[in-house]
Amino acid sequence: MMHDIAVLGGGPAGMAAATEAARRGARVVLLEESAAPGGQVYRAPPTGFVVPADADSRVGDALRAALRQSGAEIRPGCRVWGVGGGPLVPQGMAAAPFRLDALAPDGQSFAVEARALVLCTGTHERIIAFPGWTLPGVLGLAAATILLKAHGVLPGRRVVVAGAGPLLYAVAAKLLKAGAEVAAVVDLAHSREWVRALPALAARPDLLARGVAWRAKLLARGIRVMAGAQVSAAAGGEVLERARVGDTWIDCDALCVGHGLVPATEATRAFRAAHRYAAAEGGWVPVLDADQRCSVPFLYAAGDGAGVRGAAAAPASGRLAALAALHDLGMLPDHAAARAAPARDLARAARAGGAMARMMALRPELVQAIPPETVVCRCEGVTRAEIDAACADGAGDMNQMKQFTRCGMGPCQGRLCGETAAELVAMHCGGRERAGFATGRLPLRPVAMDALLGDFDYADIPVPNAAPI
Amino acid sequence: MFDVAIIGAGVMGCSTALFLARAGMKVVLLDRGAICREASGVNAGTLTMQMTRAALIPYALRAHEMWLRMPEWCNGGHVLATACPGLSVAFTEHEAAMLEERAHFRRQAGAPIELVTPARAQEIEPRLSGGVIAAGHCPIDGFTSAYLTGRAFRPALLNAGVELRENCAVRGIAAGFVLDTLAGEVQAKRIVLAGGVWLQDMAAWLGVTLPIKVLVNQLVVTERMAPVMRTVLGVASGLLSLKQYANGSVLIGGGWQGIGDRVRGGLAVKPESFLGNVRLAAHAVPALREARVLRAWLGLEAETADALPAIGPIPGIEDAWIIGSVHSGYTSGPYLGKLLAQAICGRAPELPLFPIDRLLAQEKAA
Ligand SMILES: Cc1cc2nc3c(=O)[nH]c(=O)nc-3n(C[C@H](O)[C@H](O)[C@H](O)COP(=O)(O)OP(=O)(O)OC[C@H]3O[C@@H](n4cnc5c(N)ncnc54)[C@H](O)[C@@H]3O)c2cc1C
Ligand SMILES: Cc1cc2nc3c(=O)[nH]c(=O)nc-3n(C[C@H](O)[C@H](O)[C@H](O)COP(=O)(O)OP(=O)(O)OC[C@H]3O[C@@H](n4cnc5c(N)ncnc54)[C@H](O)[C@@H]3O)c2cc1C
Numbered sequence: 001m002m003h004d005i006a007v008l009g010g011g012p013a014g015m016a017a018a019t020e021a022a023r024r025g026a027r028v029v030l031l032e033e034s035a036a037p038g039g040q041v042y043r044a045p046p047t048g049f050v051v052p053a054d055a056d057s058r059v060g061d062a063l064r065a066a067l068r069q070s071g072a073e074i075r076p077g078c079r080v081w082g083v084g085g086g087p088l089v090p091q092g093m094a095a096a097p098f099r100l101d102a103l104a105p106d107g108q109s110f111a112v113e114a115r116a117l118v119l120c121t122g123t124h125e126r127i128i129a130f131p132g133w134t135l136p137g138v139l140g141l142a143a144a145t146i147l148l149k150a151h152g153v154l155p156g157r158r159v160v161v162a163g164a165g166p167l168l169y170a171v172a173a174k175l176l177k178a179g180a181e182v183a184a185v186v187d188l189a190h191s192r193e194w195v196r197a198l199p200a201l202a203a204r205p206d207l208l209a210r211g212v213a214w215r216a217k218l219l220a221r222g223i224r225v226m227a228g229a230q231v232s233a234a235a236g237g238e239v240l241e242r243a244r245v246g247d248t249w250i251d252c253d254a255l256c257v258g259h260g261l262v263p264a265t266e267a268t269r270a271f272r273a274a275h276r277y278a279a280a281e282g283g284w285v286p287v288l289d290a291d292q293r294c295s296v297p298f299l300y301a302a303g304d305g306a307g308v309r310g311a312a313a314a315p316a317s318g319r320l321a322a323l324a325a326l327h328d329l330g331m332l333p334d335h336a337a338a339r340a341a342p343a344r345d346l347a348r349a350a351r352a353g354g355a356m357a358r359m360m361a362l363r364p365e366l367v368q369a370i371p372p373e374t375v376v377c378r379c380e381g382v383t384r385a386e387i388d389a390a391c392a393d394g395a396g397d398m399n400q401m402k403q404f405t406r407c408g409m410g411p412c413q414g415r416l417c418g419e420t421a422a423e424l425v426a427m428h429c430g431g432r433e434r435a436g437f438a439t440g441r442l443p444l445r446p447v448a449m450d451a452l453l454g455d456f457d458y459a460d461i462p463v464p465n466a467a468p469i
Numbered sequence: 470m471f472d473v474a475i476i477g478a479g480v481m482g483c484s485t486a487l488f489l490a491r492a493g494m495k496v497v498l499l500d501r502g503a504i505c506r507e508a509s510g511v512n513a514g515t516l517t518m519q520m521t522r523a524a525l526i527p528y529a530l531r532a533h534e535m536w537l538r539m540p541e542w543c544n545g546g547h548v549l550a551t552a553c554p555g556l557s558v559a560f561t562e563h564e565a566a567m568l569e570e571r572a573h574f575r576r577q578a579g580a581p582i583e584l585v586t587p588a589r590a591q592e593i594e595p596r597l598s599g600g601v602i603a604a605g606h607c608p609i610d611g612f613t614s615a616y617l618t619g620r621a622f623r624p625a626l627l628n629a630g631v632e633l634r635e636n637c638a639v640r641g642i643a644a645g646f647v648l649d650t651l652a653g654e655v656q657a658k659r660i661v662l663a664g665g666v667w668l669q670d671m672a673a674w675l676g677v678t679l680p681i682k683v684l685v686n687q688l689v690v691t692e693r694m695a696p697v698m699r700t701v702l703g704v705a706s707g708l709l710s711l712k713q714y715a716n717g718s719v720l721i722g723g724g725w726q727g728i729g730d731r732v733r734g735g736l737a738v739k740p741e742s743f744l745g746n747v748r749l750a751a752h753a754v755p756a757l758r759e760a761r762v763l764r765a766w767l768g769l770e771a772e773t774a775d776a777l778p779a780i781g782p783i784p785g786i787e788d789a790w791i792i793g794s795v796h797s798g799y800t801s802g803p804y805l806g807k808l809l810a811q812a813i814c815g816r817a818p819e820l821p822l823f824p825i826d827r828l829l830a831q832e833k834a835a
């Protein structure tokens with residue numbers, strides 16, 4: 001069946017986009033990798049788990065309920081590995097319907113087609129390499145959140161939480177609540193950065209109140225909060241035993257570290273949409289108009305994947321994208337009236353979200369400080385020295401650096417190392433714009449061959465004509 | 470004023486430039502992008518005799534040797550060239566006949582290909598599918614990591630005195646060989662067009678009509694896996710090339726076609742080609758079912774009207790040369806560049822070139 005609109009990603013942006021479009025009568029399908037829609041912040045606990053309700057889970061439940069009632073076809077547990085159609089057709093051919101290839105929970109491969117595609121793929125976490133960061137026991141703030149939120153599992157007993165942005169305090173607060181000892185919170189931001197962000201955060205009193213509450217909780221428990229500081233090394237035998245901040249080593253069995261969020265642009269890159277580098281929004285983002293339209297017709301991006309602006313802004317941008325898609329498909333006569341409310345919501349939420357995003361933006365000094373022998377690409381074991389050497393040998397952009405070193409060719413396809421590597425290349429070639437980004441290719445996520453192949457007969461393989469002798 | 474300007478820094482342009490500079494010429498090598506980032510940096514790196522066109526076997530055999538000894542002639546630069554046996558297999562009677570015929574022609578051209586029984590093929594490649602009914606075995610085969618090609622050539626070129634200008638697109642050529650480039654004019658006594666699928670545009674700058682077909686070849690790579698194979702494996706039709714690298718990743722190719730063109734590059738896989746190619750691979754080596762597919766990409770390969778190379782002088786234009794459109798051109802590349810350099814230096818090349826007079830005549834007749 002041909003859908004009017006396909007939505008990729010079921011975080012707050014995707015849920016709101018699908019809800020808005022389906023309510024207005026469009027045939028909508030939403031694909032989400034997790035077992036239930038929710039996304040990062042409103043991640044639903046797996047069935048059978050009872051996680052106490054909090055502000056996040058209530059907003060998430062409301063978005064999920066609205067989605068369920070909207071009439072959109074919801075396909076959770078579906079990992080989308082392929083995007084195609086649209087402009088990806090032979091020269092001279094009219095644009096095709098968009099196509100998403102996915103693996104269903106039972107491992108079967110299937111495809112959906114739609115006239116318009118809204119990408120709500122969220123973010124990856126940025127972790128800038130430092131000595132010891134690949135030790136077991138070191139994990140991302142996002143991974144820690146998933147353990148805590150979705151599984152109620154503690155990453156360790158004595159934990160150092162380090163990095164940038166509000167996630168830091170959220171994770172610390174959740175760790176405390178779950179019974180872990182928080183050895184220290186090591187915040188890259190100086191206190192004055194938080195003070196500077198206050199006016200913008202005042203636009204979101206709820207968020208602010210929560211942030212203040214988290215910090216108060218930490219202080220009341222006598223937790224060490226180190227501002228303007230960073231974990232410069234992690235060490236241990238087989239596993240993490242301590243983390244270094246300045247001249248002190250702090251004993252710990254887990255280090256949750258994150259240096260901000262990076263928009264997940266694999267899909268917009270695969271479609272060859274125009275992108276721009278926006279450090280304050282997390283990195284490379286698709287070029288969008290005020291209604292979330294990409295440079296590719298009938299392709300839209302919303303939520304943090306379109307530029308980090310936070311959970312409150314995500315549904316508003318999702319709705320805007322859905323309304324633009326409906327309008328472009330000729331299914332929404334009064335677009336101007338319909339878009340007014342979400343546009344206003346977005347502007348308001350984006351102010352607070354933008355202040356947070358700026359605090360989570362990449363800090364080049366962290367990259368400059370990486371010692372030569374530190375591994376940057378853990379999939380392929382490529383060190384900083386090797387990346388520097390490749391640049392000295394003439395690699396002047398990300399794609400050539402990748403060819404020269406294999407950095408970013410492993411299972412994570414640069415999701416983990418890309419930011420560090422790009423910053424290193426940028427230092428040699430004169431900026432992130434010049435360094436560019438690795439070409440977007442399929443699959444969006446590694447895909448098991450067995451699931452892909454299915455059952456087949458040799459005779460059914462459409463082998464092309466033989467090459468000449 | 471340069472002695473020679475070479476346009477296009479793929480394997481053809483790079484090797485031509487290197488050998489010309491070593492012969493004492495003042496060489497400028499220009500590319501609109503970075504060195505070896507088109508076909509020569511994204512290809513499957515197979516150094517196989519069983520996919521190379523029969524007419525190219527003598528060249529490929531010599532080039533195979535060059536790749537394996539690259540550090541010796543390229544200032545230590547290398548592409549992790551690895552020698553291993555090659556197998557080309559048949560699953561049907563029709564393919565078996567094709568296999569036999571093709572092995573025959575290639576053997577005549579000098580490739581040591583012998584037909585072997587399925588049992589023998591399975592000795593050579595233990596995880597080979599039980600569905601194989603015949604196989605061609607060539608002890609001279611192998612593969613490289615083609616993504617290293619630019620890195621391998623670059624220092625040697627600079628060392629030899631080649632002036633390498635990357636990100637310097639050429640837009641046209643005026644008489645006396647004044648090249649109009651993105652970074653101003655470049656003057657040279659001789660020119661070499663080495664522009665891969667863009668040779669058609671380049672020939673047009675000189676008023677020469679040389680149609681070049683664009684093949685949009687697809688490649689698929691898996692995550693690292695435990696050793697599953699040790700040969701370069703193909704099928705009789707040439708529509709599969711399969712090998713496992715030392716790091717455990719398996720590269721699946723064979724020239725299945727994706728979406729793309731000269732203007733937009735290799736854009737996207739076709740779902741049916743993607744699936745077909747990996748199914749064929751898993752049919753040949755069933756253990757591949759356990760792998761995870763990591764990435765698929767596309768590159769552009771050039772083909773002339775008769776699918777034979779365009780290498781030699783450009784008729785009617787003194788001191789203008791062309792090199793490209795070589796089937797399995799990565800395999801033969803370094804040797805062909807060396808041959809063209811010999812001809813440009815006024816010496817008789819060790820083996821004959823592939824002048825384009827035949828193609829131009831054909832084009833005129835049409
Ligand atoms: C760990 C973490 C914790 C956070 N906590 C807070 C917080 O407490 N408060 C706050 O205000 N903000 C928080 N944020 C920020 C907040 O999550 C984002 O602003 C918000 O989730 C953005 O919504 P989104 O819909 O753009 O993306 P996401 O919520 O990230 O949703 C993207 C969805 O797309 C899906 N997806 C992506 N690619 C595919 C694919 N190929 N196939 C199938 N599905 C796919 C993902 O599974 C995911 O569910 C947090 C972020 C992170 C990473
Ligand atoms: C996916 C794929 C797999 C392949 N697998 C194999 C294999 O396994 N074994 C094998 O032997 N062969 C293989 N081939 C074929 C082989 O890669 C090519 O034959 C060979 O690399 C061609 O080299 P080239 O130098 O002629 O062209 P290219 O490498 O394409 O170089 C042409 C250069 O010209 C430059 N250029 C274009 N326009 C301009 C301009 N206006 N100004 C300046 N520069 C310009 C381009 O940027 C480019 O760098 C494969 C090809 C592809 C695409």
